[in-house]
Amino acid sequence: MTDIPESHPRYASLVARERVAQGVKKGYTSSQGLIAQGRGECFDYLLGERTTASAEAATTAAAALLLMAARPALSVNGNVAALVAEEMVALADALAIPLEVNLFHRSEERVKKIADLLREKGAKEVLGEKPDASVPGLDHARALATRGGIYDADVVLIPLEDGDRCEALVAMGKKVIAIDLNPLSRTARKATVSIVDNILRAVPHLTEQVRRLSDVQRADLERMVQEYDNEKVLRQATAEIRDHLERQFLP
Ligand code: PTJ
Numbered sequence: 001m002t003d004i005p006e007s008h009p010r011y012a013s014l015v016a017r018e019r020v021a022q023g024v025k026k027g028y029t030s031s032q033g034l035i036a037q038g039r040g041e042c043f044d045y046l047l048g049e050r051t052t053a054s055a056e057a058a059t060t061a062a063a064a065l066l067l068m069a070a071r072p073a074l075s076v077n078g079n080v081a082a083l084v085a086e087e088m089v090a091l092a093d094a095l096a097i098p099l100e101v102n103l104f105h106r107s108e109e110r111v112k113k114i115a116d117l118l119r120e121k122g123a124k125e126v127l128g129e130k131p132d133a134s135v136p137g138l139d140h141a142r143a144l145a146t147r148g149g150i151y152d153a154d155v156v157l158i159p160l161e162d163g164d165r166c167e168a169l170v171a172m173g174k175k176v177i178a179i180d181l182n183p184l185s186r187t188a189r190k191a192t193v194s195i196v197d198n199i200l201r202a203v204p205h206l207t208e209q210v211r212r213l214s215d216v217q218r219a220d221l222e223r224m225v226q227e228y229d230n231e232k233v234l235r236q237a238t239a240e241i242r243d244h245l246e247r248q249f250l251p
Contacts, residue, residue, distance in 0.1 A: 013041055013049070016083060016200060023082025028113040030105040033079045036160060043181035044198050047237075048244040051205060054236035055197035061228035062177045062193045063209035064221040065155050066095055069175075073153035075102045076128075079160045080199065081114045086121045087203040093124075094210045100149040101128030104162065106141035137168045159199050163187045179203070183237035194230055196237040 004014045020037040023029030051059075066072045074092055076085075076099050092099050101114045108129075115126040131144035133151040142165045145151035156169055159179035163186025169176050170190055178191035179202045188194040195202050213221065 012200075013044070016198075017041070020079060020082045023078060026113070028110055028117055029078035029082045030103075030110070032105055033077075033082070036079055040160070040181045040198065043183075043241075046241045046245065047181065047196070048248065049198070051197050051201050052237065052240040054233045054240055055195055055202070057228070057236075058193050058195040058230075058233050059197070059202065059205050059209050060213075061225055062157070062195055062206055063213050064216075064224040065175055065177060065193060066157070066206075066210060067213055067216075068218065068221050068225065069153070069155035071153045072097055072155045072157070073150045074099050074157045075150060075159070075161075076100065076114060076118065077103055077160060078105075078110060078114065081117055084159075084199055084203045085117050087207065089118060089121045089123045091203055091207045091210065093122075094207050094214075098125035098127050098149060099123055100146055101126065102142060102144065102150065102165075104140065104142045106144070135165065135168045135172065137171060138165060143168070158187070158191075159203070161187050163190055166190045183234045183241070188234060192230060193228065194234060196234070 002018055004011060008014060017037060020029055020033055024031055024034060072095055074088060074097065076088055080088060088099055099118055101111050103110060111129055115129050118126045127146040127149040131146050133145045133147050135143045135145050150156055153174060155175045157177045158166060166176050166178060166187045167190045175192040178187045178194045179199050180188045180194060181196060181198060182188060183196045188196065
């Protein structure tokens with residue numbers, strides 16, 4: 001790995017980039033994942049590389065949804081594995097559910113490498129190596145799903161995805177939580193709850209909220225979800241970008 005000094009003004013961003021590059025070298029991240037990371041970096045820069053108020057609101061609603069779910073599921077792809085493998089294991093632990101590997105640029109070798117990495121980080125159960133069902137309406141490998149996992153889930157977390165599986169999962173009647181730094185993406189607009197934040201900040205924060213809300217009464221969780229308005233949150237996220245840019249660069 002390139003030795004990046006902690007004093008570098010772009011330290012966190014450069015370390016994240018390095019982790020995705022390592023993921024490609026080790027074979028669990030696709031080369032296309034580098035492009036996705038570049039896009040994410042750009043949006044994070046526009047946001048001011050911070051967790052905004054809109055992301056806080058979305059994260060709380062997402063935690064409430066996951067806690068209320070009868071069968072929640074957590075999807076992991078190559079970029080998620082490179083950036084937050086350990087943190088996804090902690091989230092799965094907090095909810096006492098498995099993780100499921102699901103890839104767009106699928107190869108069986110990459111699925112196995114990601115599943116092995118998650119197990120190495122302490123995952124108790126990893127699904128996705130033997131998919132036995134297919135999400136209707138998708139013509140690519142991302143359709144592959146596991147019964148007892150994403151296929152039967154009522155709430156699915158899909159970090160860093162393109163929009164069509166999000167739409168297809170919503171069409172199956174599922175509630176979908178996206179983590180996507182682009183508030184304008186199809187995924188962000190189609191999801192039930194969109195967390196517009198860097199996955200590096202979003203996943204630990206989501207786990208913290210799941211733990212914090214775990215003793216809250218169901219009626220109160222329901223109220224949190226009912227009061228949540230994803231369109232309003234995405235408008236707020238774009239306003240947060242504009243405000244940050246004006247304050248920072250055009251004072
Ligand atoms: O491992 P695979 O084969 O399943 O492929 C994974 C990628 C990410 C390559 C695949 O899902 C893909 O091509 O995704 P897209 O269409 O590039 O969308 C990824 C979205 O995630 C974009 O809107 C990015 O802005 C966003 N994004 C990228 N990095 C981050 C991010 N959002 C949050 N945190 C990030 N670090």
